[in-house]
Amino acid sequence: MTIIDKTADVPAPREAGSDGVPLLEVRDLHVEFHTREGTARAVNGVNYSVSAGETLAVLGESGSGKSVTAQAIMGILDMPPATIPRGEILFHGEDMLKMSGEERRKIRGSRIAMIFQDALSSLNPVLSVGYQLGEMFRVHRALSRKEAKAKAIELMDRVKIPAAAARVGDYPHQFSGGMRQRIMIAMALALEPDLIIADEPTTALDVTVQAQVMELLADLQREFNMGLILITHDLGVVADVADKIAVMYAGRIVETAPVHELYKRPAHPYTRGLLDSIPRLDQKGQELYAIKGLPPNLTSTPPGCAFNPRCPKAQDICRTDIPQLFPVTERDGGELAGRGSACHFWKETIHG
Amino acid sequence: MPDITDKVPAPAAIPPSPSTEDGGGKDTGKAKPERVASMWSDARHDLIRNPIFVVSAIIILFLLVLAAAPGLFTERSPFEKGFCQLSDSASKPSSENWFGFDTLGCDVYTRTIYATRNSIIVGILTTVLTTLVGSLLGMIAGLRGGWLDSVLSRFTEIFFALPLMLGGLLVASIFQTGNVVTVALVLAVLGWPQVFRIMRGAVLANKHNDYVMAAKALGAGTWRIAMRHVLPNAVAPVIVITTINLGVYISAEAALSYLGIGVQSPNISWGLMISDAQSRFLISPHMVLFPSLFLSITVLAFIMLGDAVRDALDPKLR
Numbered sequence: 001m002t003i004i005d006k007t008a009d010v011p012a013p014r015e016a017g018s019d020g021v022p023l024l025e026v027r028d029l030h031v032e033f034h035t036r037e038g039t040a041r042a043v044n045g046v047n048y049s050v051s052a053g054e055t056l057a058v059l060g061e062s063g064s065g066k067s068v069t070a071q072a073i074m075g076i077l078d079m080p081p082a083t084i085p086r087g088e089i090l091f092h093g094e095d096m097l098k099m100s101g102e103e104r105r106k107i108r109g110s111r112i113a114m115i116f117q118d119a120l121s122s123l124n125p126v127l128s129v130g131y132q133l134g135e136m137f138r139v140h141r142a143l144s145r146k147e148a149k150a151k152a153i154e155l156m157d158r159v160k161i162p163a164a165a166a167r168v169g170d171y172p173h174q175f176s177g178g179m180r181q182r183i184m185i186a187m188a189l190a191l192e193p194d195l196i197i198a199d200e201p202t203t204a205l206d207v208t209v210q211a212q213v214m215e216l217l218a219d220l221q222r223e224f225n226m227g228l229i230l231i232t233h234d235l236g237v238v239a240d241v242a243d244k245i246a247v248m249y250a251g252r253i254v255e256t257a258p259v260h261e262l263y264k265r266p267a268h269p270y271t272r273g274l275l276d277s278i279p280r281l282d283q284k285g286q287e288l289y290a291i292k293g294l295p296p297n298l299t300s301t302p303p304g305c306a307f308n309p310r311c312p313k314a315q316d317i318c319r320t321d322i323p324q325l326f327p328v329t330e331r332d333g334g335e336l337a338g339r340g341s342a343c344h345f346w347k348e349t350i351h352g
Numbered sequence: 353m354p355d356i357t358d359k360v361p362a363p364a365a366i367p368p369s370p371s372t373e374d375g376g377g378k379d380t381g382k383a384k385p386e387r388v389a390s391m392w393s394d395a396r397h398d399l400i401r402n403p404i405f406v407v408s409a410i411i412i413l414f415l416l417v418l419a420a421a422p423g424l425f426t427e428r429s430p431f432e433k434g435f436c437q438l439s440d441s442a443s444k445p446s447s448e449n450w451f452g453f454d455t456l457g458c459d460v461y462t463r464t465i466y467a468t469r470n471s472i473i474v475g476i477l478t479t480v481l482t483t484l485v486g487s488l489l490g491m492i493a494g495l496r497g498g499w500l501d502s503v504l505s506r507f508t509e510i511f512f513a514l515p516l517m518l519g520g521l522l523v524a525s526i527f528q529t530g531n532v533v534t535v536a537l538v539l540a541v542l543g544w545p546q547v548f549r550i551m552r553g554a555v556l557a558n559k560h561n562d563y564v565m566a567a568k569a570l571g572a573g574t575w576r577i578a579m580r581h582v583l584p585n586a587v588a589p590v591i592v593i594t595t596i597n598l599g600v601y602i603s604a605e606a607a608l609s610y611l612g613i614g615v616q617s618p619n620i621s622w623g624l625m626i627s628d629a630q631s632r633f634l635i636s637p638h639m640v641l642f643p644s645l646f647l648s649i650t651v652l653a654f655i656m657l658g659d660a661v662r663d664a665l666d667p668k669l670r
Contacts, residue, residue, distance in 0.1 A: 076568045109571025116569075121562040126392075126584040135580070140571060187570060 021093040022049040023227040024073070024112075024195055029087030031068050031077070031251075033298075040298040042068045044251040045087075047325070050195065050227040055218075057230045057238040057259070059274070060248035063295050066231045069248075070197045073229075074114050075104045091195075110140045113188035115217075117200040119180035123172035129156075129183050130168035136190035155186040159216060178209035182216065189220055195227040202237055214241055235278060239263060244338055247271050250296050250306035253325060254342045267328045267341035267350040269311050305344070313345050395664040405660035411653040418465060419472040426462045430620060435459070442636045452638040454629060464642050467620040471650060474536045474605040474615075475598045481540035483594050486547025491586075493548070494555025495578055505552070508545035516542055520608050530616025535608060539601050550593050554586035561585070592662040599654030606647050622647040 031043035043065040050056045060066045071077045073089055075096065089096045091112065096104060116122040124132060133155055134148030143151065149168065156164035159182040172180060181201060188196050198217065202210040218241050221228045232238060238245060238259065245262050247255040247270065255268040266272040273291040293310035296302055302309055308318040321344070328339035331351045343349060399405045418425065428435060440457035443449070451460035493501040511519070519542045527534050558564065559582055567581045608614030609623030610630075617624065622643040629639030 074569050076565060105571055105573060107571075108569055114566070114569040116562055116566050118562060122566040124563040124567070124581050124585070127580070135567075135572070135576075136570060139573070139576060184566075187566075 021090075022051045023054075023092065024229075025049040025088075025090040025093075026069065026073065027088040027090065029069060029072060029089065030085050031065070031072050032083050032085060033081045034083065035081060035299070038299040041301065042082075042251050042298055043072065044301075046248070046251070046253055048246050048253065048256070050229055052194065052227050053222075053225045054244070055221065055228040055230055055242045057232060057242035057245045058248060059232060059235065059238060059245055061233055061295055063298065064248040065251035066248050067199055068251075070114070070199055070229065070231055073197060074108060074112065076108075076114075106140075109136060109193070110191040111193050112195045112197065113191070113193040115181075115184050115188045115196065115198040115201045118204045119177065119184045120172060120204075122184055123180060125172055128169045128171055129175070130170075133168075133183065133187055133190060136187060140191055151190070155190055156183070158189070158220075159183070159186040161186075177205050178213060181205060181209075181213050185213070185217060185220070189224070192224055193226065195229070196221070197229045197231070199231045200233070201230070203232070203234070210237065217241070235263075235274060247274070250301050251298065252306065252342060253340075254307065256325070256338060256340045257328075258338050261336070261339060265350050267339065267346045268343045269313050269345075269349055270307050272349060273310075305342070313343075313348065315344070317344050395661075398664040399660060402660050402663065404656050405664075408653045408656035408660065411649060412657060415468060415472060415650055415653070419469040422465045422469065425465050428459060428462045430458060430463050430466050431618075435462070442632065442639070444636070445638050451642040452636070454625070454639045455632060460625075460639060460642050463620055463625060464622070464646055467622050467625065467643065468646065468650075470532050470615055470619060470621050471602050471605060471647070473532050474539065475602040475654070477533065477536035478539040478543060478601040478605075479594050479598045481536065482543040482547050482597070483590065485540070486544040486549075487551040487587075487590055489544075490548040490551025491555055491578060491583065494552040494586075495559060495574075495582065501552070504548070508548050511542060511545040514542070516604060517607060520604065521611065521613060524608055524613040530614070531619060532615060535605050535614045536601075538608070539604055543597065543601065546597070547590060547593065550589050551586065554589050555582055558582050558585045588665040592658055592665060594658075595661050596655050596658030599651040599658070602654065603647065603651045 026046055026048050029043055029046045030041070033040040033042055046065070046069050048056060048058070058066045058069070068077070068082075072082075072084060073096075077084075084097060087097070091107065096107070099107075123129065127135075130149055130152045133152035134143075134145070137143040137148040137151050138145070153164050153168050156168060161167065161179055161182055167175075172183070175183065181204075185201070188198075196217075201217065202213050205213060214237055217228070220226075230238065230242060242259045244256065244258050246253045247262075247268065249270050255262070255266065255271045257267070262271065263275065266275055270291070273289070276289040277291060279288055291310055296306055296309070302319070304317070304319040304321055305311070305314070305323050308314040311318065323342045323344050325340040325342045326346055328336050328341050328346055328350060330336060341349070423429070436456045436458035438457045440449075440453040440459075442455055443453040443457075445452040449459055449461060451464060454460055454463070489504055493504040514522075516539075520538055523538045523541060524535070527538070564577060564581050567577050572581070605614055606621065606623030606626070609616075609621040610627040612627065615621035615624055625643040626640055626647075629636070629643075633640050
């Protein structure tokens, strides 16, 4: 539609890691929560990176540490009880964990922004959406009330909210779920950040609206050439939008792959289990596959590979040695760019 | 697919029925479409239809006029020369002097009217002080948490262990000046922990909401989060309790004055008038009756107002 045709005043695409530095790089990140039941190791050495214009999908079930990683990147973890004993979060090559609170606050919202799962509870019920959108400009850009309102209307237009000018004074509860999520997206986009983290942005929406919201997000990402980290547990959402996928389990990345590679040939039994448990019409009448067992308790993850109690391929070595993220290759040793699997038996899984 | 308008038919269809989108969150059973509103305009709408609110608001308005301009209601002033004539001592109400005279021969009507100002001043001043101190410290305790919260909370518990009257007796007997401001200060010292506790609770209930997290994630600073995102959502219970407390403080002032440690002569107060007249209650009840009546109506009006405000602001009571 017409709203997209504003490419003229959009800044030139940021060079995608021309100096070899990715937009965001997470290195060996650990996050622990000290609780009465002991230390919960929510994130155990996560590594991933995102470049400008790229979409990384972080996939995993509840409690796998995907949201905690995102919150650590944003710097919005409640620091007691959480601690970050090790790791680096490099944004444009600079370690954010070493920055002061004020430096990080200035990055939040203007350079890295976040979209939350439940847009209704993520919008303040007593402030109008126009005010909340305008707040971005007033806090970070010191615009006046009037200018901020004009910007808010422009943003609402951009995320395709009908009759934006008439609805700018409305309150969050007056919008439908899809519209609210659009407003959240507008807030995150307001200052044209380099990176957006979307934490299950479509989970609270119904399926038809899900597709629209993802489409919008992808369009805007292309337009601004932003990096996008998409956190989700929905394999369907990922397939259309993401460039690469990182699958998390019990605070570790167990598999990384370009998106279509992963669907075609998973190299980790957990990923295979996830793909097999998607219901399909052509398997009507058959029993739906499910990964047996439950995700591990993070205060006492099993020794060795955390997935071993649920893994159909588990051997003795899985119960003693924690597998590294092995580079995954073709059967003949040919390189597969961007693929890795933290499984002792990745060869058997992908080729067997 | 660039065209991804939501399933809302057309922009034109929206303005007439904005509330139908998600039920609007209010269910008054009325079919006619009306402006959907925020919590505050909902509350306003509820209040003006509530007879309790209307009655108490009229009474309070009247009392405020009495307090501001007592000269409108009586030609005499209790401070003028020759106001009290001992020859009139304890005269019963008559057509010229509706409320009669007290033991010293002062006109009870004029004194009752003039005493309104002191009661209202004590009530409002105490409320302002307790609200300011209580909500400020409550916000700090709730937002900061940790040791500061523990220290402040334990400190307020000292006050909760002390009954208002007993504490009032204690503190007031230290500063025995007998003027209105001192009485308000004494009551404020004892009253702020209640506001503190409510504000702290409301802040704690709100600070873990997603929108606070979202504001943080979008770069809002601590001050902005406190003032724009936590406070407006936590303020409703504080408004309710302070409205009710205004009446309570007025009656506490009367009680302290009655006991001889609140407002003291030559200042006038309903409590003082009741105290002065109590020994002759059986012989000349009018001396006690009229100030008591004013006191009761005032306290009742504020408590009723607080009740109405609570009904309007607390959706669970609907």
